Amino acid sequence: MVRPGVAAALVVGAWSAGASAQVAAPAPDRLAIGDWRLAPVLEARSRGEYRWDLDAQHRGFLVERARLGLDVERSAFEARVVLQDARVWDLAGGNDQLWEPGAVASTEAFEAWGEVHSNSIRPAFLRVGRQPVTWGEGRLLGASDWAPRARSLDAVRALLPVGDGAFELLGASIPDDALGIQAVGELFGARGEWVYRPLFAVEAYVLARLAHAANNNDLSVRGQTYTGALRLHGDGHAWAWGVEGAYQLGRAEDVNGGEDRAAWAAAAHVGHTFEHVSGLPTIRVAASYATGDDGSGTYHAFDQMLPDVHVWHGAMDLFGWSNQAEVSARVAVSPLADTVAAVEYRYARLVQPGDAWRTDYLVQIGRVPANTRADLGHEVDAVFAWSPWLSLELTAGYSLLLLGDGARAVLAATVPGSGPPSVSHYAYAQGTVRLF
Numbered sequence: 001m002v003r004p005g006v007a008a009a010l011v012v013g014a015w016s017a018g019a020s021a022q023v024a025a026p027a028p029d030r031l032a033i034g035d036w037r038l039a040p041v042l043e044a045r046s047r048g049e050y051r052w053d054l055d056a057q058h059r060g061f062l063v064e065r066a067r068l069g070l071d072v073e074r075s076a077f078e079a080r081v082v083l084q085d086a087r088v089w090d091l092a093g094g095n096d097q098l099w100e101p102g103a104v105a106s107t108e109a110f111e112a113w114g115e116v117h118s119n120s121i122r123p124a125f126l127r128v129g130r131q132p133v134t135w136g137e138g139r140l141l142g143a144s145d146w147a148p149r150a151r152s153l154d155a156v157r158a159l160l161p162v163g164d165g166a167f168e169l170l171g172a173s174i175p176d177d178a179l180g181i182q183a184v185g186e187l188f189g190a191r192g193e194w195v196y197r198p199l200f201a202v203e204a205y206v207l208a209r210l211a212h213a214a215n216n217n218d219l220s221v222r223g224q225t226y227t228g229a230l231r232l233h234g235d236g237h238a239w240a241w242g243v244e245g246a247y248q249l250g251r252a253e254d255v256n257g258g259e260d261r262a263a264w265a266a267a268a269h270v271g272h273t274f275e276h277v278s279g280l281p282t283i284r285v286a287a288s289y290a291t292g293d294d295g296s297g298t299y300h301a302f303d304q305m306l307p308d309v310h311v312w313h314g315a316m317d318l319f320g321w322s323n324q325a326e327v328s329a330r331v332a333v334s335p336l337a338d339t340v341a342a343v344e345y346r347y348a349r350l351v352q353p354g355d356a357w358r359t360d361y362l363v364q365i366g367r368v369p370a371n372t373r374a375d376l377g378h379e380v381d382a383v384f385a386w387s388p389w390l391s392l393e394l395t396a397g398y399s400l401l402l403l404g405d406g407a408r409a410v411l412a413a414t415v416p417g418s419g420p421p422s423v424s425h426y427a428y429a430q431g432t433v434r435l436f
Contacts, residue, residue: 030073040435041069041082047430054318054365054403054411056421060091063148067110071436076116084110086149104148111152122161130154133170134308135191135205136231137242139267139321142308147361151306153187165194174211174306185211187306198236205229207305218356218364220293223253225261225303240284241270252299263302265290265321267312271330279333286330288312292323292352295369301355309360315381315399316426319348320360324376339386348376350406357410366414375404391434399426 030037047063069082088104113129132143132152144151155172170189191205209225226249233242243266250261271284290302304321313319319326325348332342350357353374356367383397401424403411411420 030071035074037073039071039073041067041071041080042435043067043432045430045432047428049426049428051427052421052423052425054407054420054424055415055417056419058092062089062091063087064089065148065150069111076119077114078117079114080111081109082111084108084149088148106149108149110150120161122166124160125158127157128155131157133157133172135189135207136203136229136244137233137267138308138311139244140207140227140229140246140305140307141189142306142311144307144309146308146310164196165192167192174209185209197234199234199239199241201233203231203233209303209305218358218362219254220252220299220301220303221254223258223261224250225305226250227303227305238273238275239271240273241268243268246302248303255293255299256297259297259299261299261303263291263300265302267321279335282330282332284330284332286312286328287326288321289325290321290323290351292350292355294352295354301352304358304360304362307360307362311360313360314344314346314348314379315383315397316379316401316424317361318359318365318379318401318424319346319376320358320362322358323351323355324358325349325351338388339384341384342382344381346379346381348379349374349404350376353406353409357407366410368410368413371406371409371413373404373406373409375406377404377407378402393432393434394430395432396429397427400424401426 030039043066045063045065049061049063051059053059065084065086067082067084069080071080072078085107086104109130111130111132113127113131115125115127117123117125130152132150133141133155134143135141142151153172153175155170157168157170159166159168168191170187170191172187174185174187187207187209189205189207191203193201193203195201206229207225207227209227211222211225227246229244229246231242231244234240245266246264248261248263252259252261265288267286267288269284269286271282273280273282290304291300293299293301302322307321309317313321313326314328326346328344328346330342330344332340334340351374353371354367354369357365357376359365379399379401381397381399383395385393385395387393403420403422403424408420408422
């Protein structure tokens with residue numbers, strides 16, 4: 001049987017089956033001191049990365065992250081403070097990569113919150129402070145744990161379970177560097193869910209982002225973005241599936257002096273585990289589509305908001321849920337105890353060739369209005385995860401991208417040099433120790 005640690009390694013390796021709305025992490029074993037119960041929070045992660053990048057340059061990075069904190073609980077009160085130190089060491093002489101935010105050197109509070117909650121099996125809670133937040137499958141609001149710093153928001157959240165469902169409200173400030181968006185503003189949301197059976201559940205939510213300023217290279221960020229999403233999903237009897245659709249309204253203030261938004265996106269996946277076959281093979285197929293801007297005077301490019309990285313759009317993090325169509329297929333097996341190996345194939349293309357190519361790090365690789373070629377390319381990802389102990393995860397992966405005509409056309413116009421390569425490579429090895 002594969003232990004939970006290995007499953008977690010695959011989640012950060014881009015092959016999770018999905019994530020439900022997050023509340024508090026499961027409480028670890030606690031030390032009782034009077035009426036107080038205390039639990040340490042400790043994580044140390046180190047990852048080496050190599051990339052033959054989109055501009056035909058060799059790049060190498062050492063990504064390190066350490067977290068140390070304490071979770072305390074007394075009756076209906078709980079608080080958590082977790083300090084985080086994140087570093088990205090450039091091993092290739094200071095050349096910034098194109099595919100995600102650049103060098104990182106930060107020491108900060110990753111979590112600093114307090115809450116009051118009920119003592120029921122499914123507790124209601126009111127939580128205030130800095131916290132990671134994931135709604136749905138993380139396509140529009142996620143914690144992005146794979147990123148060097150991950151994402152947490154200064155937020156107020158309230159959750160109320162009702163029967164087989166729950167309602168949640170969210171109000172948060174958007175940090176100045178929310179993994180690429182580099183915007184200042186607020187985020188408000190409301191979410192409802194209802195679980196009929198393990199194989200059928202419904203989740204609906206709305207998000208309103210009010211961005212007052214933005215200094216990244218995407219002119220569409222500043223303004224008002226109102227998103228409504230509906231998700232149907234299930235996980236049981238060896239099947240896991242999900243279908244999600246979203247529609248956006250609002251206004252993009254910096255696009256051609258200001259344009260109204262009207263964009264939509266959809267995604268679906270279904271997977272099956274062969275429980276009675278040696279190695280527990282699992283297969284999954286998935287597809288996604290997100291509109292791009294066609295220059296008609298209404299802004300049609302779908303905005304990813306604050307998505308997870310390294311989960312739904314490939315291990316190389318070069319694609320995203322904006323102006324792109326994708327199909328993928330994955331096979332995973334557990335050849336030995338406490339190990340999982342997986343291979344995934346993905347094909348991606350631009351929906352509007354003249355609009356921007358964006359990654360799930362919210363980085364705009366390039367936009368060439370005269371481009372007529374849509375093919376971004378074919379990506380193959382392979383990962384191997386081993387968890388010899390419950391608190392230790394070891395993961396290694398390799399990815400290959402065959403760049404299509406559309407990708408090469410965008411890069412030829414935006415990247416200086418002799419021209420983009422026809423192939424991009426990415427390899428990494430990561431070790432994680434956790435106690436929480």
